[in-house]
Structure formats: structure tokens, C-alpha cells
Amino acid sequence: MTAPVQxxxxxxxxxPPAGPRRRGRLVPYWLLLPGLLWLLVFxxxxxxxxxxxxxxxxxxxxxxxxxxxxATYGEALGDYxxxxxxxxxxxxxxxxxxxxLGYPLAYLIAFRAGRWRNLILVLVIAPFFTSFLIRTLAWxxxxxxxxPVVGALNALHVLDVTNWLGATDGDRVLATPLAVVxxxxxxxxPFMVLPLYTSLERIDPRLHEAAGDLYARPSTTFRKxxxxxxxxGVVSGxxxxxxxxxxxxVNADLLGSTDTRMVGNVIQTQFLRILDYxxxxxxxFLLMAAILLMVTFYIRKAGTEDLV
Amino acid sequence: MRTPFRxxxxxxxxxxxxxxxxxxxxxxxxxxxxxxxxxxxxxxYSWQEFSTEAWQDPCGVADxxxxxxxxxxxxxxxxxxxxVLGTMIAFALVRYRFRARGAVNALIFLPMAMPExxxxxxLLTLFLNMGAQLxxxxxxxAHIMFCLSxxxxxVKARVMSMDPRLEQAAQDxxxxxxxxxxxxxLPIAAxxxxxxxxxxxxxxxxxxxxxxxxxxxxxxxxxxxxxxxQRGTPVQINVIGTAMFLVAVVLVLAGMLVGxxxxxxxx
Amino acid sequence: MxxxxxxxxxxxxxxxxxxxxxxxxxDLTVPQGSFYxxxxxxxxxxxxxxxxxxxxxxxSTGTVCLGEQDVTALPPYKRPVxxxxxxxxxxxxxxxxxxxxxxxxxxGIKSVKKQVGEMLDLVQLGEQARKKPHQLSGGQQQRVxxxxxxxxxxxxxxxxxxxxxxxxxxxxxxQLELKRIQTEVGITFVHVTHDQEEAMTMADTVAVMxxxxxxxxxxxxxxxxxxxxTFVANFLGTSNFIAAxxxxxxxxxxxxxxxxxxxxxxxxxxxxxxxxxxxxxxxxRPEKISLAHADDAGTVPDGRNRLTxxxxxxxxxGVSTQYVIDSPVCAAFEVYAQNVERDPRLTPGAEVVLxxxxxxxxxxxxxxxxEAGIEKVEEDA
Numbered sequence: 001m002t003a004p005v006q007x008x009x010x011x012x013x014x015x016p017p018a019g020p021r022r023r024g025r026l027v028p029y030w031l032l033l034p035g036l037l038w039l040l041v042f043x044x045x046x047x048x049x050x051x052x053x054x055x056x057x058x059x060x061x062x063x064x065x066x067x068x069x070x071a072t073y074g075e076a077l078g079d080y081x082x083x084x085x086x087x088x089x090x091x092x093x094x095x096x097x098x099x100x101l102g103y104p105l106a107y108l109i110a111f112r113a114g115r116w117r118n119l120i121l122v123l124v125i126a127p128f129f130t131s132f133l134i135r136t137l138a139w140x141x142x143x144x145x146x147x148p149v150v151g152a153l154n155a156l157h158v159l160d161v162t163n164w165l166g167a168t169d170g171d172r173v174l175a176t177p178l179a180v181v182x183x184x185x186x187x188x189x190p191f192m193v194l195p196l197y198t199s200l201e202r203i204d205p206r207l208h209e210a211a212g213d214l215y216a217r218p219s220t221t222f223r224k225x226x227x228x229x230x231x232x233g234v235v236s237g238x239x240x241x242x243x244x245x246x247x248x249x250v251n252a253d254l255l256g257s258t259d260t261r262m263v264g265n266v267i268q269t270q271f272l273r274i275l276d277y278x279x280x281x282x283x284x285f286l287l288m289a290a291i292l293l294m295v296t297f298y299i300r301k302a303g304t305e306d307l308v
Numbered sequence: 309m310r311t312p313f314r315x316x317x318x319x320x321x322x323x324x325x326x327x328x329x330x331x332x333x334x335x336x337x338x339x340x341x342x343x344x345x346x347x348x349x350x351x352x353y354s355w356q357e358f359s360t361e362a363w364q365d366p367c368g369v370a371d372x373x374x375x376x377x378x379x380x381x382x383x384x385x386x387x388x389x390x391x392v393l394g395t396m397i398a399f400a401l402v403r404y405r406f407r408a409r410g411a412v413n414a415l416i417f418l419p420m421a422m423p424e425x426x427x428x429x430x431l432l433t434l435f436l437n438m439g440a441q442l443x444x445x446x447x448x449x450a451h452i453m454f455c456l457s458x459x460x461x462x463v464k465a466r467v468m469s470m471d472p473r474l475e476q477a478a479q480d481x482x483x484x485x486x487x488x489x490x491x492x493x494l495p496i497a498a499x500x501x502x503x504x505x506x507x508x509x510x511x512x513x514x515x516x517x518x519x520x521x522x523x524x525x526x527x528x529x530x531x532x533x534x535x536x537x538q539r540g541t542p543v544q545i546n547v548i549g550t551a552m553f554l555v556a557v558v559l560v561l562a563g564m565l566v567g568x569x570x571x572x573x574x575x
Numbered sequence: 576m577x578x579x580x581x582x583x584x585x586x587x588x589x590x591x592x593x594x595x596x597x598x599x600x601x602d603l604t605v606p607q608g609s610f611y612x613x614x615x616x617x618x619x620x621x622x623x624x625x626x627x628x629x630x631x632x633x634x635s636t637g638t639v640c641l642g643e644q645d646v647t648a649l650p651p652y653k654r655p656v657x658x659x660x661x662x663x664x665x666x667x668x669x670x671x672x673x674x675x676x677x678x679x680x681x682x683g684i685k686s687v688k689k690q691v692g693e694m695l696d697l698v699q700l701g702e703q704a705r706k707k708p709h710q711l712s713g714g715q716q717q718r719v720x721x722x723x724x725x726x727x728x729x730x731x732x733x734x735x736x737x738x739x740x741x742x743x744x745x746x747x748x749x750q751l752e753l754k755r756i757q758t759e760v761g762i763t764f765v766h767v768t769h770d771q772e773e774a775m776t777m778a779d780t781v782a783v784m785x786x787x788x789x790x791x792x793x794x795x796x797x798x799x800x801x802x803x804x805t806f807v808a809n810f811l812g813t814s815n816f817i818a819a820x821x822x823x824x825x826x827x828x829x830x831x832x833x834x835x836x837x838x839x840x841x842x843x844x845x846x847x848x849x850x851x852x853x854x855x856x857x858x859x860r861p862e863k864i865s866l867a868h869a870d871d872a873g874t875v876p877d878g879r880n881r882l883t884x885x886x887x888x889x890x891x892x893g894v895s896t897q898y899v900i901d902s903p904v905c906a907a908f909e910v911y912a913q914n915v916e917r918d919p920r921l922t923p924g925a926e927v928v929l930x931x932x933x934x935x936x937x938x939x940x941x942x943x944x945x946e947a948g949i950e951k952v953e954e955d956a
Binding site: 015027028031036045047053102104105106107109118120129130131132133134135138139141142144186189243246249267268280285287288291295 | 321322324325326328329331332334336338342352353370371393394396397399400403404405406417418419421423424426427429430431432433434436437452453456457460476510513514516517520521525528530531533534541544545546548549550552553556557560561
Binding site: 472477481483 | 630665
């Protein structure tokens with residue numbers, strides 16, 4: 001289509017309107033269009049629908065209507081604040097657990113694994129290939145009443161402490177908050193380890209030597225050099241753990257009891273069983289708002305902008 | 309007296325890391341062991357006796373293999389859709405300047421920062437409002453939606469680290485736009501696209517929450533497992549879980565070995 | 576000599592990015608077969624100019640002609656021009672052979688084996704054909720980049736800081752190598768560099784660019800001996816400047832007063848107005864100056880420009896000694912003296928007379944920044 005080589009160019013000093021290049025200005029928009037349209041219609045628009053549903057009244061038989069019934073939000077919070085609180089507490093505990101467990105592993109892979117590094121990385125990712133539901137069910141066996149794990153915890157008097165904290169109940173771990181937090185921690189641990197590893201791996205090992213050379217003890221080196229440099233990984237790791245954990249209902253359902261229900265469980269039952277759409281939509285909206293608020297605040301505090 | 313103590317202190321982080329690794333792998337060990345169990349009753353939670361029955365008849369449970377094949381089909385199409393759309397977005401983001409860049413970035417980022425249950429519930433309201441028939445198509449739509457952002461992130465990282473001069477060099481060496489894309493851009497971006505596609509496949513195949521809301525009466529493999537947790541867990545789901553784990557590990561290790569041999573050959 | 580098909584002619588070419596002008600309207604002709612260097616500090620517009628010739632950058636105004644052909648509107652893949660990129664831009668997924676064959680294959684040439692083989696032999700990389708770029712050393716990668724461009728027999732070869740990533744020794748070697756190749760193939764080379772030594776050793780013609788404009792162009796020796804601006808005088812080597820006033824013009828000479836002394840310079844080497852009372856910067860290169868101890872002032876022959884001063888610092892460099900001299904008309908005057916017969920009295924603190932042949936003086940307009948073109952931070956050796 002393009003004219004052969006000797007096309008005369010305009011000589012009046014105006015920028016030459018090279019055909020294909022001029023057309024090139026629309027290229028980014030064509031590239032973006034289908035994907036963004038998909039996200040607008042199936043991600044953003046549903047949020048609008050949900051917001052509108054949350055202020056509707058009516059019943060399943062007679063249909064719903066937007067009546068700006070904002071009171072639904074108050075009622076939902078009044079009825080379900082314990083589940084809300086639990087979601088935040090359990091997700092927070094699981095995030096802390098992931099950080100405590102995940103950091104040594106990430107450190108090990110980044111600095112101490114040597115030629116085993118790739119193998120360990122594979123082992124961290126491989127469990128993903130077994131459905132997480134199957135793996136979560138395995139915790140039912142591991143934490144079973146009277147099993148070796150519970151027995152060991154009992155013998156070490158760990159259960160006395162957790163009982164006192166209200167995280168376990170007598171000789172049982174299963175169907176207690178501890179089991180739910182344990183399941184959440186397990187499920188989202190790789191989401192903590194991988195970003196931590198990525199940011200640790202970027203640290204030049206010579207920095208450790210330099211810190212040692214400048215009279216820092218290993219513990220000081222960690223506090224003053226390694227940990228601050230791994231902050232991007234810590235921030236994205238905690239977000240990737242906390243957000244899905246706060247909305248999760250699988251662990252609470254499979255490993256917990258009616259006393260460990262989280263807000264996700266409520267949304268799920270309201271939506272799929274009780275069919276009280278306004279309440280479910282209001283709860284879902286509240287969860288979204290709470291998480292976005294916390295995330296924004298947290299990112300501001302932690303001062304990392306380069307997450308995207 | 310001091311030496312063992314010092315050894316312990318120096319290797320504390322290694323020990324702690326390995327314990328975490330054990331914590332991560334323990335459920336897979338349990339899943340594998342219990343795939344050889346012969347439970348009494350409907351649930352496979354406590355050890356009874358060794359048996360290979362389930363391995364000999366993995367599809368012996370009604371509907372399970374059907375749900376597995378449905379999950380694979382959905383994952384395939386969702387991966388294809390999300391990879392194509394996501395790669396296009398990633399290229400636009402890295403290689404072009406355009407208006408409303410911030411808004412586009414936010415729209416990509418938000419699905420990853422949103423609890424699944426919120427996306428699931430809101431998408432269901434949309435489908436209910438539109439009167440859509442819940443099933444294969446609604447699940448596929450949902451999966452492409454939440455996989456898209458992850459593909460964008462993976463491809464973007466790779467394209468960003470690509471030297472733009474490589475494409476200019478191709479153009480300088482008589483490759484037109486199409487040739488440049490096919491011969492230089494695509495091969496170099498391929499690892500990023502592959503990583504994005506792999507991630508999308510894993511996410512789609514294993515998704516439960518969003519699927520559960522939007523599947524209607526269609527049953528994917530994770531939904532089958534969920535249902536069996538209420539009604540009774542057949543040993544066969546452990547067989548499937550173990551097989552997938554082994555296949556994945558073997559494939560990855562084989563890939564690593566091939567890569568290592570190729571490196572050695574060329575140096 | 577009449578072949579002009581490899582001429583590069585830029586007419587009124589400029590480049591603006593928003594309100595920033597990277598290259599001001601520029602006219603430039605590179606004759607067929609010459610080795611032409613665009614020299615300047617980073618951000619001076621030299622790379623942008625090169626990229627406009629390659630077609631990688633669209634000019635805001637003006638035209639680019641190769642020989643008689645106007646190529647302004649042609650995309651890069653239709654221009655008979657090839658580029659050796661900064662840091663080479665070798666395709667990491669292709670081996671050396673395929674990198675070199677890339678251009679031939681894109682033009683639909685089927686049997687590339689012989690040509691590629693010959694080209695790899697020319698750059699002494701025949702053994703490495705099946706290696707990937709990352710397995711080669713910097714110098715080898717550089718040669719692949721040259722081979723990949725040259726194999727297409729372009730009318731013009733563009734080189735964008737091709738030696739910037741190499742260490743000093745290798746760079747010297749490659750300078751000679753590139754010069755040899757250019758003489759051998761007779762293709763027009765346009766070479767962009769920030770290294771004045773590199774430009775002067777390799778190029779037939781050097782254009783010094785500053786702030787998006789060509790300050791001066793000419794043969795290396797001409798530029799060095801007769802700079803027209805302080806920027807050129809400082810960017811190419813070192814210059815001493817004396818603020819002076821025109822006293823009178825006698826014949827081919829301009830007589831200046833500086834402090835209480837007189838200086839003479841040839842009229843044709845004066846780039847400033849020569850009306851009496853006009854301000855002039857009199858410049859002289861450090862190696863043109865001779866030093867005599869103040870006690871021997873009588874031995875300085877007549878007819879030479881002379882100044883007095885005191886040695887502030889002396890550093891011994893083996894071949895020569897560099898002196899910094901405080902003079903009433905110029906602080907920190909630099910003098911390089913060959914270590915042939917050293918006068919032991921020339922130590923810091925000694926009073927000296929500086930003298931030089933008036934023909935080595937050049938005069939510049941006094942309205943310029945005396946410090947222009949002095950690199951504040953040394954980038955590398």
C-alpha cells in the first residue's frame with residue numbers, strides 16, 4: 001500500500017506527514033480497547049450494580065427497587081460486626097504469621113541455598129498445582145482431635161496458652177480460630193515468600209560484608225541494612241496475604257465452626273442461600289471500602305508506590 | 309562447649325526456613341499418603357489401611373472426571389483470552405504514550421487488590437440484573453476478568469526490561485513493523501508471556517470463590533471438591549491432587565535440566 | 576570523485592520535543608566516502624541528529640537527503656542506511672550468525688551463508704558464529720554490531736557512541752580497526768561521540784555540537800588550531816584566555832593591550848571585531864608556550880608575545896611537566912613543557928616569563944563564557 005521509494009516529500013518546512021506513522025498514533029488505543037472494555041464491563045460495572053443493589057428494598061418475589069435505603073448498611077454492620085472484626089483479626093494474624101514464617105524461608109532461598117535455590121523455589125510453587133481445597137482438607141487430618149500435632153501441642157503446654165487467649169478450645173484445635181488462622185497462613189504463605197524473595201535477591205551480598213566491615217554485628221546488619229532494603233517485598237507480601245485472607249471464607253468453613261465465621265461466609269450465605277441481595281451487597285461493599293482504605297493508608301505509611 | 313551453640317546461631321535462619329518449607333509441603337505429603345488409604349465411611353480424614361484401589365480407578369467417582377475436564381477446558385480458554393488481551397494492554401502501557409494512563413493503571417491494579425468474594429458477588433449482581441444464564445460462559449467471562457491483570461503485570465515486567473533499541477535495530481536492518489514484531493519483539497517477550505499464561509492457567513484452574521458464585525448449576529473441579537467436603541470425600545480427589553503435584557514437579561525439573569544442559573553446551 | 580550517491584545532506588533539519596528544542600535548524604553536508612564525526616557533550620543533540628538520518632526520529636522541520644534521494648518520509652527499514660547502536664543492541668535470542676544475517680534475510684536474500692561467513696572473517700569472529708551475544712566479550716560484541724550493519728552495504732553507516740562501553744585500551748584498538756574498515760569499504764561513516772580524542776583520531780571532518788547547534792566544523796587540526804568559539808577551544812583540548820582590548824591594527828596583525836603589556840595576533844585568526852577599543856579574548860594552547868625564569872627575561876627573543884607570572888603548581892608527568900601559573904592578566908594559566916632540558920629553578924613560587932609565537936594566538940569574541948565546554952566532572956579517561 002505504501003508508495004514506492006521515490007515519493008516526493010513536501011518541501012515547505014512542515015513536518016512530513018509520513019502515512020504509517022501518523023496512523024500509528026491510534027495503535028495504543030486499539031491495543032487497550034478490548035482488554036479495558038472487558039474490565040469495565042465485568043469488573044467496574046458490576047461494582048456499580050452492587051452499589052445500587054445495596055440501597056434497594058423489596059423481596060425476591062416482588063422484585064427489588066432502588067429506594068436509597070441506606071439503613072441497610074447500618075443494619076448489616078449491627079448484625080454482622082463480629083464477623084467483620086474476625087475477618088480483620090484472622091487476616092491480620094495470618095499476615096503476621098506469614099511474615100514470621102516466610103521471611104526466614106525467603107532469606108534462605110536468597111542467600112543461603114546455593115545450588116539448591118531453584119529446587120526450593122520449585123517446592124514453594126509446586127503445591128499450587130494441587131487444588132487448594134484438597135490441601136486445605138488435608139489440614140483436617142493434620143489437626144485432627146487426638147492426632148500427633150494436637151498431642152505435641154498439648155504436651156508442650158502450647159494449648160494452655162492458646163486456650164487462655166481464646167484461640168483454641170480445650171483439647172481441640174480443629175473448629176477453633178487457631179485452625180482457621182493456621183489454614184489462612186498456610187494458604188497465602190507463598191504470596192508472602194515470593195515477593196520477599198524477589199526483593200531480597202536484589203540485595204548485593206557485598207552490602208552485608210560492607211556492614212560487617214563497618215562494625216555492624218549480624219543482628220544490626222539485618223535491622224539496618226537487609227530489612228530496610230527488603231521493604232518493597234514486605235509491603236507487597238503483606239498486601240497479597242492480607243487482602244485475600246480478609247475476604248476468604250473457605251478456611252473458616254472447612255476448618256472452623258459457626259463461631260469462626262468471617263464476613264466472607266456471611267456474604268456467601270446471604271447471596272447464595274438466603275438470597276437477601278441488599279444486605280449481601282452492602283456487606284460486600286463495606287468489605288471493599290474497608291480494605292481499600294486500609295491498603296491506601298498502609299501504602300502511604302510504608303511509602304512504597306511502585307507496587308503496580 | 310561453645311561450638312555447637314555457635315553453629316546453631318549461624319544456621320538458625322536455615323533451620324527456620326526449612327521448617328517453613330516443611331509446613332508448606334506437609335499437606336501435600338498428607339494428600340499423597342491418604343491417596344493410598346481405604347477409609348471406612350464417607351470421609352477420608354483418618355488412616356485405615358493401605359490400598360491402591362483409588363489409583364487403579366481414578367474416575368470411579370460419579371461426575372468427578374467430568375468436572376475435571378470442564379475445569380481444564382475453562383482454564384484453557386480463560387488462559388488464551390487473558391493472555392491475548394493482557395499482552396496487548398502490557399505492550400500499550402510500556403511502548404506508547406497516551407492519555408489517562410493513571411486511570412488505566414488503576415483499572416488494572418484494582419482487581420488484584422480486591423477480595424475475591426467482592427468481585428464474585430458484584431459480578432453475580434450484574435449477571436442477575438442482565439438475566440444471564442449462569443454456567444460455562446459466565447464462569448469463563450469471570451476467569452478472563454480476574455486473570456487479565458496478572459498477565460498484564462507479568463508481560464509488562466518483561467517488556468519493560470527490553471531494550472527499545474533492539475526494535476530500532478530491527479527496523480534499521482530492513483524489518484518492517486510486522487517483521488520486527490514477529491522476529492524480535494515477540495521472541496524476546498515470550499518468557500514474560502509464557503509466565504503470564506502459566507499464572508492465568510493456575511489461577512483459573514484452581515479458582516473456587518468467584519466460580520462458586522457465578523457457575524449456577526455447573527460444577528468445576530474445585531466446586532466438586534467443595535461439595536464432597538460436605539457430602540463425603542472420595543479417595544480419588546487425593547489421587548488427582550497427587551498426580552497434578554507430581555506432574556508439575558517433574559515437568560519443572562525436566563525443564564530445568566534441559567535448560568542447564570543447553571547452557572552447558574553453548575558455553 | 577563525482578560520485579555523490581553517498582552524500583548525506585541535511586537541510587534546515589530540526590527536532591523539538593514539546594517546548595524543548597533538541598536540534599535547532601541545521602544544514603550539514605557529509606561528502607561521499609568521508610569519515611564524519613559529530614562531537615559534543617551528552618544532550619547536545621548529536622544523537623538526535625544521527626537518529627533523524629537513520630529514520631528513527633521524525634524531524635520537526637527540514638529534509639534528509641541521501642545523494643539525490645529525499646528520504647525524509649521513509650521509515651528506517653526503507654532507508655539504505657545502517658546503524659551501529661550504542662551498547663550494540665544485538666538480538667539476544669539469535670546467535671551471531673543470525674544477527675549478522677538479519678538484514679540480508681529481511682531483504683529476501685536466500686543464500687546468506689557465504690556473505691555472512693566472509694563478513695565474520697573480516698571482523699575475525701568466524702569461530703564464534705554459533706554463540707549467543709551474551710557469551711562474547713564487549714569488544715567482540717562491538718565487532719558483531721559493525722558486521723551486522725556493514726553486510727548490508729549501506730550508503731551510509733551511522734555509529735552511535737560505538738566504543739563507549741569499552742575500556743581504554745580496547746577502545747584505542749577499535750578506533751584504528753574502524754578507521755581501517757572505513758578506508759577499506761569506502762562507505763560514508765557518520766560517527767557520534769563525546770570523546771574528543773576519538774573524534775580527532777578517526778574523523779576527516781569533525782562537527783562540534785553544543786546546545787542543539789553546530790558550533791564549528793572542519794578538519795581536526797583546523798578545529799584545534801583555530802577554534803571560533805570558547806566552547807570549541809575548551810572542548811577540544813585546553814585553552815588559556817586573556818581578556819584584552821584592541822589597540823591598533825597594523826597590516827595582517829592585530830595589536831592588543833592586556834594589563835600593561837602588548838599582545839599580537841594574526842588578523843585572520845581573530846573571530847572578533849577588530850575596531851580599536853573592542854574587547855577580545857586572546858587564546859593560546861598550553862603546549863605553545865615557553866617558560867623562562869624571570870632572571871633570564873633578557874634572553875627571550877623579540878617579536879614574541881610575553882607575560883609575567885609566578886608558578887603556582889607544577890606536576891611532573893614524565894613526558895612533560897604541567898605548570899599552573901598565576902599571572903596578573905589571567906589566573907591559572909596552564910603551560911605544558913616537554914621535559915627536554917629542565918630548568919631546576921622552575922618550582923612553585925618562582926617568578927617566570929611566558930612567551931610564545933604570536934602566530935599561535937587566536938582571538939575570540941569577548942562576549943562568551945570563558946568556561947564554556949569545560950567538563951565539570953570527568954566522565955572517564
